[in-house]
Structure formats: C-alpha cells, structure tokens
Amino acid sequence: xxxxxxxxxxxxxxxxxxxxSIQALDNVSFSVSRGSVTGLLGPDGAGKTTxxxxxxxxxxxxxxxxxxxxxxxxxxxxxxxxxxxxxxxxFGLYEDLSVQENLDLYADLQGVPKTLxxxxxxxxxxxxxxxxxxxxxxxxxxxxxxQKLGLACALIKLPELxxxxxxxxxxxxLSRRELWExxxxxxxxxxxxxxxxxxxxxxxxxxxxxxxLYEGRLxxxxxxxxxxxxxxxxxxEVQPSGPPRALQARLAGDPKVVDASITTxxxxxxxxxxxxxxxxxxxxxxxxxEPSFEDGFMILLHQARRAEGxxxxxGAIRRHPGQAGESIIKVRGLERRFGDFYAVQDLSFEVGRxxxxxxxxxxxxxxxxxxxxxxxxxxPTGGRLEVAGYDLRKAPSKARKRxxxxxxxxxxxxQLSVRENLRFFSSAYGLAGKExxxxxxxxxxxxxxxxxADANAGQLPFGVKQRLALACALMHQPEIxxxxxxxxxxxxxARRAFWRRITTLSEQGxxxxxxxxxxxxxxxxxxxxxxxxxxxLALGAPDEIRGDAASIEEAFIRLIExxxxxx
Amino acid sequence: xxxxxxxxxxxxxxxxxxxxxxxxxxxxxxxxxxxALILPMALLLLFGYGVSLDAKDTPAALVVEVxxxxxxxxxxxxxxxxxxxxxxxxxxxxxxxxxRHRRVEAIVRLREDFERKxxxxxxxxxxxxxxxxxxxxxxxxxxxxxxxxxxxxSLRGLEQGVSxxxxxxxxxxxxxxxxxxxxxxxxxxxxxxxxxLSGSLLTALVMAREWERGTMEALLVTPVRVRExxxxxLAPNYALGMAGLALAVGMAVFLFGVPLRGSLLxxxxxxxxxxxxxxxxxxxxxxxxxxQFVAGQAAILATFLPAFFLSGFxxxxxxxxxxxxxxxxxxxxxxxxxxxITLFLAGNVWSIIWPSSLALAVLAGFFLFVAVKKTKKRLx
Numbered sequence: 001x002x003x004x005x006x007x008x009x010x011x012x013x014x015x016x017x018x019x020x021s022i023q024a025l026d027n028v029s030f031s032v033s034r035g036s037v038t039g040l041l042g043p044d045g046a047g048k049t050t051x052x053x054x055x056x057x058x059x060x061x062x063x064x065x066x067x068x069x070x071x072x073x074x075x076x077x078x079x080x081x082x083x084x085x086x087x088x089x090x091f092g093l094y095e096d097l098s099v100q101e102n103l104d105l106y107a108d109l110q111g112v113p114k115t116l117x118x119x120x121x122x123x124x125x126x127x128x129x130x131x132x133x134x135x136x137x138x139x140x141x142x143x144x145x146x147q148k149l150g151l152a153c154a155l156i157k158l159p160e161l162x163x164x165x166x167x168x169x170x171x172x173x174l175s176r177r178e179l180w181e182x183x184x185x186x187x188x189x190x191x192x193x194x195x196x197x198x199x200x201x202x203x204x205x206x207x208x209x210x211x212x213l214y215e216g217r218l219x220x221x222x223x224x225x226x227x228x229x230x231x232x233x234x235x236x237e238v239q240p241s242g243p244p245r246a247l248q249a250r251l252a253g254d255p256k257v258v259d260a261s262i263t264t265x266x267x268x269x270x271x272x273x274x275x276x277x278x279x280x281x282x283x284x285x286x287x288x289x290e291p292s293f294e295d296g297f298m299i300l301l302h303q304a305r306r307a308e309g310x311x312x313x314x315g316a317i318r319r320h321p322g323q324a325g326e327s328i329i330k331v332r333g334l335e336r337r338f339g340d341f342y343a344v345q346d347l348s349f350e351v352g353r354x355x356x357x358x359x360x361x362x363x364x365x366x367x368x369x370x371x372x373x374x375x376x377x378x379x380p381t382g383g384r385l386e387v388a389g390y391d392l393r394k395a396p397s398k399a400r401k402r403x404x405x406x407x408x409x410x411x412x413x414x415q416l417s418v419r420e421n422l423r424f425f426s427s428a429y430g431l432a433g434k435e436x437x438x439x440x441x442x443x444x445x446x447x448x449x450x451x452x453a454d455a456n457a458g459q460l461p462f463g464v465k466q467r468l469a470l471a472c473a474l475m476h477q478p479e480i481x482x483x484x485x486x487x488x489x490x491x492x493x494a495r496r497a498f499w500r501r502i503t504t505l506s507e508q509g510x511x512x513x514x515x516x517x518x519x520x521x522x523x524x525x526x527x528x529x530x531x532x533x534x535x536x537l538a539l540g541a542p543d544e545i546r547g548d549a550a551s552i553e554e555a556f557i558r559l560i561e562x563x564x565x566x567x
Numbered sequence: 568x569x570x571x572x573x574x575x576x577x578x579x580x581x582x583x584x585x586x587x588x589x590x591x592x593x594x595x596x597x598x599x600x601x602x603a604l605i606l607p608m609a610l611l612l613l614f615g616y617g618v619s620l621d622a623k624d625t626p627a628a629l630v631v632e633v634x635x636x637x638x639x640x641x642x643x644x645x646x647x648x649x650x651x652x653x654x655x656x657x658x659x660x661x662x663x664x665x666x667r668h669r670r671v672e673a674i675v676r677l678r679e680d681f682e683r684k685x686x687x688x689x690x691x692x693x694x695x696x697x698x699x700x701x702x703x704x705x706x707x708x709x710x711x712x713x714x715x716x717x718x719x720x721s722l723r724g725l726e727q728g729v730s731x732x733x734x735x736x737x738x739x740x741x742x743x744x745x746x747x748x749x750x751x752x753x754x755x756x757x758x759x760x761x762x763x764l765s766g767s768l769l770t771a772l773v774m775a776r777e778w779e780r781g782t783m784e785a786l787l788v789t790p791v792r793v794r795e796x797x798x799x800x801l802a803p804n805y806a807l808g809m810a811g812l813a814l815a816v817g818m819a820v821f822l823f824g825v826p827l828r829g830s831l832l833x834x835x836x837x838x839x840x841x842x843x844x845x846x847x848x849x850x851x852x853x854x855x856x857x858x859q860f861v862a863g864q865a866a867i868l869a870t871f872l873p874a875f876f877l878s879g880f881x882x883x884x885x886x887x888x889x890x891x892x893x894x895x896x897x898x899x900x901x902x903x904x905x906x907x908i909t910l911f912l913a914g915n916v917w918s919i920i921w922p923s924s925l926a927l928a929v930l931a932g933f934f935l936f937v938a939v940k941k942t943k944k945r946l947x
Contacts, residue, residue, distance in 0.1 A: 015947075053946060056788045057788070057944070057945075058784065058787055058788060058944075058945055058946045059945060059946055059947060060945065077944065078790055078792070078944075081788055081789060081790050082789075082790035084788070086785070086788040087785070088781055088784040088785050088788075089781070090780070090781035090784075091781070091785075092781055092782050092784055092785020092786070093782070093785075094588065094592065094780075094782055095780065096591070096592055096595040096596050097588065097591055097592070097595075101587075101588070101591060104584065104587075105584050105585075105587070105588045106789065107584075108580050108581055108583060108584025108585075108587075109581050109584055109585075109786070109789035109790065109791050110789055110790065111577040111580055111581070111790065137595075150785075153785070
C-alpha cells in the first residue's frame with residue numbers, strides 16, 4: 001500500500017448563517033494515497049467544497065484534522081500551500097490580465113525559479129493547448145479555456161497534491177474530456193496525487209477511489225467498482241413502444257423502484273432490494289443491464305433520504321387550448337449581433353405545443369442569447385420571432401404574459417418568505433383576489449412548499465429554492481415555460497424529481513424550452529436543437545441526433561469535433 | 568537559519584509578482600484611475616468654480632425714494648460694486664415684493680430725508696434689510712453693503728476735502744487670505760477629501776473585487792504571506808494617491824492661484840501619513856466587506872463623510888457642540904486639514920504641523936496594525 005498524501009481524520013465543521021448553525025461536515029475520515037485520483041462526490045451542499053478548503057488550509061476544522069503530505073493543514077498551512085496546487089470553483093483567474101501574465105503571477109507566487117520557467121510554460125501550453133492564446137486577456141477566453149488556464153496556474157510549480165473544486169462544472173463535455181486527459185497524463189508521468197470534487201457521476205467512474213458525501217456525512221468510499229457491484233442484479237432496462245417519458249415517470253414514483261431514468265431511448269431503472277422486474281407490471285419485458293456507478297450512488301443516496309414528493313396535481317394547471325403539434329414558437333432567420341460579433345446567426349426552427357424542447361451547445365454557442373430573445377428579454381437584430389402567436393418584435397409584453405421564465409440564478413427575494421414571494425410574483429403577472437389566493441394555495445401544495453411557506457427564501461436549501469422558483473414561474477399558468485439551466489448544481493435525486501414535474505407539466509399541454517449542460521437530460525426532450533458558434537448544428541428527436549452513437553453526449557462531441565475540423 | 572535567505576528571495580519574487588499584477592490591473596481597469604485622478608479633478612473644478620462661499624454679485628434692491636444728486640452718486644457707487652447687482656427702484660413696496668419672491672437678497676433704502684440726514688450728520692441715513700434665512704450669508708451681505716457705504720463716505724470726504732464724519736476709522740486687515748477668496752480655503756481643504764477617496768475607497772474596493780471575483784481564494788492558497796498581500800495593495804494605491812495629490816496641488820496653485828507658502832516636502836510628508844491612515848482604514852473595511860458595493864458604501868460612510876463634515880474644512884469646528892468636537896479629535900482628516908491649510912495659507916508653522924503629524928502617525932500606525940492583524944490567510 002502506498003503512502004497517503006492526504007489524510008482526513010474525523011473532520012467536523014459548522015457555519016453560522018443568519019443565526020442558524022449549519023453542519024457542513026460531520027466526522028468525515030478518508031485518505032488519498034500517492035499517485036491516485038480520488039473523486040469527492042455528493043449533491044450540492046454535501047460539504048465537498050468545505051472539505052477541499054480545509055485541506056488547502058483555507059478553513060479550520062472545528063474538530064479532527066487534515067494532514068497533507070505529512071504536514072498539518074491547519075498549523076502548517078504555509079508549508080502545505082507551497083507544495084499543493086489548488087483550483088477554486090471559479091478558477092481564480094485575473095480576468096484583466098493576459099494568459100501569460102496570469103501564469104507569471106502564479107509562478108512568482110509559487111516561487112518557480114526564473115531558469116525553469118520557459119520549460120514549465122512550454123510544458124503547460126503543450127498540455128492545455130493555451131499556446132496560441134498567451135497574449136489574450138483571461139476574461140476573453142471561453143469557459144473551457146479559462147478552466148484550462150486555471151488548471152495551468154494550479155500546476156505551475158508541479159505540485160505534489162492537486163486539489164480541484166468542481167473543475168468541470170458549467171463546462172461543455174468536450175472541455176471536460178480534455179481536462180481529464182490532462183489530469184491523467186500528469187498522474188501517469190509525474191505520479192501526481194489528485195483530489196477533485198464533482199457532481200458528474202460518469203466522472204466518478206474515472207477515479208480510482210470515490211468518496212461519497214451527503215449532507216456533511218460520509219456515505220461510503222472505495223473503488224468505484226464497489227459501488228457498481230452493490231447495484232448488481234438490481235439494474236434493468238426496458239424499451240417501451242411509445243415515448244419512454246411516461247413509463248419513466250411511473251417507475252420513478254413506484255416505492256419498489258430506487259431510481260428510473262431515460263438513456264438512449266430506454267428507461268433504465270434500479271429496483272429496491274429483493275424486487276424483481278416482474279413485480280412492476282411493465283408493458284414490455286425488462287432486460288437486465290450492466291450496473292453503473294450512478295446506480296450504486298443512487299442506492300446509497302436513496303438509503304440516506306427519502307425522495308421528496310414529486311407529483312404535480314393533475315388539472316391544477318389550465319389545459320391550454322389549441323391543437324397538439326401546432327407550432328407555438330416560430331423562428332425564421334433569427335440573428336443577434338453585438339457590434340460586429342454575431343452571437344446568433346441564421347437560426348430557424350419551430351416548437352410544437354406541449355413539446356419539451358432542449359437547447360444545447362458548448363459554452364459560447366449562443367444558447368443563452370437565443371433563449372433571451374425567445375423570452376423577449378433581448379431584441380433580435382434580424383429575422384422573425386413569433387411566440388404564442390405574437391410577433392416578439394412588435395408585441396413583446398403580450399407575448400410575455402403567456403410565458404413563464406425560470407432563471408439560472410436564484411431570482412426570488414431572499415428577504416421575503418416563500419408565501420410573500422409567491423404573492424409578489426402573482427401580482428406582478430396581474431393576478432388578484434380569489435384567483436391569486438387559489439394559485440397561491442395550489443403552488444404551496446403542488447410544489448411541496450407548505451412546510452417552508454413562512455421561512456425566508458434566502459435561507460432555504462437549494463432544492464426548495466428551485467421549487468419556489470418554478471412555482472413563481474407557474475403562478476400565471478403560462479403556456480410556455482422557459483428554463484435556463486434549471487438543473488446545474490442539483491444532485492441527481494433532486495434532478496430526477498425536477499424532471500418528473502416538468503414531464504407532468506408537458507402532459508398538461510405546457511410547452512417547455514430548456515437549456516442544459518447535462519447531456520443525459522437531453523433524453524427527456526421530445527426534440528432538441530444543438531448550437532455552435534451562433535449557428536444551428538443539429539435539430540431533431542433524441543433518436544435522430546444520437547444516430548449510431550452510443551449516447552447523446554458521444555453524438556454531440558462527434559458533431560462538434562467534425563465541425564471544428566471543418567472550420 | 569538555513570532557509571532564511573531563500574525565503575527572503577521568495578518573498579521578493581512574490582512581492583514583485585503582486586506589484587506587477589496590481590500595476591497592470593490599474594492600467595487596464597480605468598476605474599482606479601477614475602477614482603484617483605479624474606474624480607479629484609472633477610471635485611476641484613466643481614468646488615473651485617461652481618461652489619463659492621463668497622457673496623459676489625448678490626442681487627439687491629436699491630430703493631432711492633428721492634433721486635437727489637448725492638443719492639444718485641451713492642447709487643452709482645453701489646452699482647459699480649462687484650459684490651452687488653442692484654435693481655434700482657423708487658418704491659419700497661416694490662423692493663419688498665422682490666424680496667418676497669426671492670429675486671433679491673437685500674434691500675438698501677435711501678429715504679426721502681437721505682440728503683438732510685447726511686448733512687445733519689445724524690445717524691443712519693440709509694437702511695439695510697437682509698434676507699436672514701441663511702444667517703451667515705445675511706451677515707456677510709450686510710457687511711458688504713455697509714462696506715460699500717463706508718467706502719463711498721470716505722471717498723466723498725476726500726473729494727470734498729472734508730474729513731469723514733466717522734469718529735473712528737475702521738481699517739480691516741484679514742490675515743492669511745487678504746482677498747477673502749473662499750477658493751484659497753476650499754481648494755486646500757479639498758485635498759483632504761481627495762486623499763480620503765484615493766486612500767480608503769480605492770483599497771476597500773480593490774480588495775473587495777478580489778473577493779468578489781474569487782481570485783482572493785486562489786491567492787490565499789499560494790505560499791504568499793499576509794504582509795506581502797498588504798504591501799502589494801498599499802504600494803500601488805499609495806502611488807496613485809500621491810499622483811492625485813500632485814495633480815490637485817498643481818491645479819490649486821496654477822489654475823486657482825492659491826498661494827502655497829509652506830514647503831512642498833512638508834506637504835508630501837504630512838500627506839503620506841494621512842494617506843497611510845486612509846489606506847489602513849480601507850484595508851480594515853475590506854476585511855469586513857467582501858463585495859464592492861458594501862465596501863464602497865462603508866468607505867464613504869466611515870471615512871469620506873467624516874472627512875467632509877468633521878475635518879473643520881467646510882464647517883468650523885469651533886462653533887460645534889463639545890460632543891462633535893470630541894468625536895472630531897479621532898478623525899484623521901481634521902489633523903490633515905489643519906496641516907494642509909496651514910501649509911498653503913500660512914507657511915511652515917511648525918507648531919501646528921508637528922502636532923498634526925504626530926496625531927496622524929499614531930492613527931496611521933493604529934489602522935495599519937489592526938488591518939494586518941485582522942487580515943487572515945483563511946476564508947473566515
């Protein structure tokens with residue numbers, strides 16, 4: 001057994017937030033051996049960032065301790081800090097400094113001798129592909145390039161231990177893959193030790209050792225294969241004749257099922273211990289399938305907490321008239337220019353009533369710009385845009401009454417209670433009197449907000465905040481619901497619950513437009529649009545997009561790579 | 568110690584890196600330049616030209632009830648005065664009306680018996696009525712009007728070869744600001760405000776920006792020491808602050824013609840002490856406020872406003888209640904203001920400059936010490 005480079009022993013840590021004490025870590029112990037890649041997994045608020053910060057000497061634990069390379073992280077933090085590399089969630093780059101200037105600064109701070117620098121820089125730019133951009137300001141880099149520069153800065157001295165805090169959040173799949181390649185090359189060539197936190201389950205499988213945290217507690221640790229084995233003989237897949245969403249929703253609500261999701265047109269599910277698929281009354285016979293890390297993770301998480309109620313009461317949303325399949329959004333030759341830069345160019349598509357329509361693309365593809373134009377937040381500079389029968393360039397406010405919008409960032413009032421927020425947003429949409437009262441009662445009930453109705457919105461856990469945001473967007477019973485990255489930073493369990501709600505809404509005739517980074521979520525869409533550099537790259541149902549690729553993600557990467565080669 | 572020398576070399580390298588970074592940021596992000604150089608210029612121009620506490624060209628009604636030659640002679644004198652722009656009328660009602668509508672601030676009335684009273688040498692041949700809403704200004708206007716009257720009397724005496732009828736001749740001497748230009752006083756006082764801005768606002772905002780953009784977190788996990796971070800922030804902002812000072816002094820002397828009677832070196836010395844105090848306060852604010860908006864508000868509330876109101880430069884502290892005076896003793900701006908105004912208008916009066924410098928040195932030491940103690944290499 002090789003020596004441990006990081007040893008976490010019984011670490012506890014709590015924070016005071018507006019008078020309440022929050023236990024971020026509760027007696028967590030594990031170790032990371034030299035030359036290995038350890039993944040720290042867990043949903044939002046599990047304590048991953050706190051743990052990494054304690055290891056970096058940025059926070060002091062309340063109890064227990066952390067030894068890094070044989071040094072105590074709390075008492076000898078300076079010595080620790082000269083031997084580790086650390087990349088915070090937001091990369092820690094100076095955006096008004098160029099790539100080279102950022103590298104120079106961190107080289108100075110880490111005390112890299114001048115004579116060694118040319119070689120180091122050469123090495124890093126070869127690894128990260130930053131070579132052609134050394135003169136560019138860091139703020140002008142794409143998300144993926146920023147992440148690579150952040151990594152290069154953390155690696156400037158070639159540390160013995162590398163700490164990465166959610167390095168792949170908010171970065172497109174291609175950039176994620178490239179980052180992993182860099183990390184693995186380093187581990188192999190220089191026997192670097194790496195601890196990284198991530199919310200992506202497929203990345204856990206790339207680690208040699210996985211540590212699962214949940215609400216500050218250690219749920220389990222070991223090689224990913226152990227997690228996979230725990231799910232053996234409990235994982236199945238079924239391919240229904242119709243769209244898989246309905247079956248998936250039914251299974252997810254079944255207490256005999258731990259988890260159900262959609263992958264490549266099939267419903268994947270994990271049964272509760274001792275349950276055979278025959279007990280589930282399936283329309284088509286289920287086939288056993290190879291378990292994945294995520295299955296094991298879901299079993300662990302399922303034991304740790306009960307899934308929140310996910311139903312949206314049927315009929316609580318006004319059934320919208322109009323024919324299913326009629327186009328509710330029509331876009332022709334849409335264009336948006338900023339100066340001489342085309343953020344969106346020559347984009348045409350239609351969205352049918354009741355569809356779940358996904359908007360996908362790498363960072364900087366023009367997704368957000370398109371999205372903002374569709375909701376009437378940003379005027380287009382060219383083309384036609386019709387939403388719910390209104391020309392957005394002529395009657396944006398009329399169109400806006402028919403749409404609901406859920407922003408990526410929490411945009412409710414943190415100082416107001418849940419009830420007050422709901423009341424405010426319903427009056428903002430012109431609801432009053434009995435109608436408003438009814439909708440308020442509906443929202444509290446349908447989105448499980450009753451228990452927290454009088455709590456300040458700002459202090460709610462992430463998942464509840466998200467339900468509140470959805471409730472606010474639904475108060476006026478919109479025909480179209482816009483969701484901007486609704487699930488980034490949400491753990492898999494809450495993400496599934498969220499999609500069940502969205503599915504119910506679409507069954508009731510609400511059209512849903514959603515942007516997402518999670519490729520697996522694209523499977524929940526009826527159709528999707530993939531963008532790149534402001535233009536349409538692909539448009540179609542998941543099956544059509546997937547083609548002969550193994551997954552949407554694979555197809556997506558192939559599409560983008562072929563386009564990059566062509567360019 | 569074996570590692571001693573190496574760690575010194577490392578420290579120098581880190582410090583150089585930080586300083587280069589700050590310099591580049593200042594050059595690329597215009598907001599620092601705006602706060603340190605453009606804002607002082609705008610304030611100086613605004614106060615230098617826009618705000619004047621002098622009563623110049625005051626609108627006044629001149630009521631000449633009987634336009635006798637002597638009365639008209641006085642009226643002529645009054646019209647010529649640069650302190651007044653008179654409206655000449657023959658009716659007191661009209662003058663009162665003008666006063667009520669705020670068209671004039673004063674009424675100077677020559678009664679019908681003006682000529683007779685002047686000859687009789689009896690008292691008060693003219694009547695002066697001033698709008699007393701702003702008491703200070705009223706006194707000033709009344710004083711100017713009386714001045715015009717006295718000047719006219721003495722000139723008349725000279726012309727006619729008769730001595731003026733005044734038993735005592737009052738000869739005013741105004742020290743340090745013989746022309747009674749409020750600019751002479753305001754412009755040096757403004758330096759206080761400018762230095763406060765460059766000092767506290769700049770450091771507070773720049774530190775808060777590092778927290779806000781998440782760069783502080785990455786910085787703290789490098790082997791950098793707290794003192795290096797602090798020196799890295801102090802030095803460039805000190806340079807910016809002194810540049811702002813040089814600009815302001817240049818404008819004061821060459822644009823506004825304010826005399827600089829003391830030594831430039833003493834001015835730079837006192838300014839350095841004051842700037843260090845402000846930089847220390849700014850750093851302290853940034854320990855508590857980690858976003859730019861809060862840091863900006865805190866800096867304005869805690870340093871800029873006290874500098875404005877309690878330094879004695881706009882409002883004379885001598886006439887304030889004891890509590891305000893006691894509080895003002897803790898305000899660094901008060902000591903700086905008295906030293907700067909002395910250096911400009913009176914010269915090297917060491918009996919004022921030394922005690923002020925001592926007080927500033929104590930305050931600078933205190934704030935910097937607390938700022939270094941409070942800045943931690945941790946996130947909480």
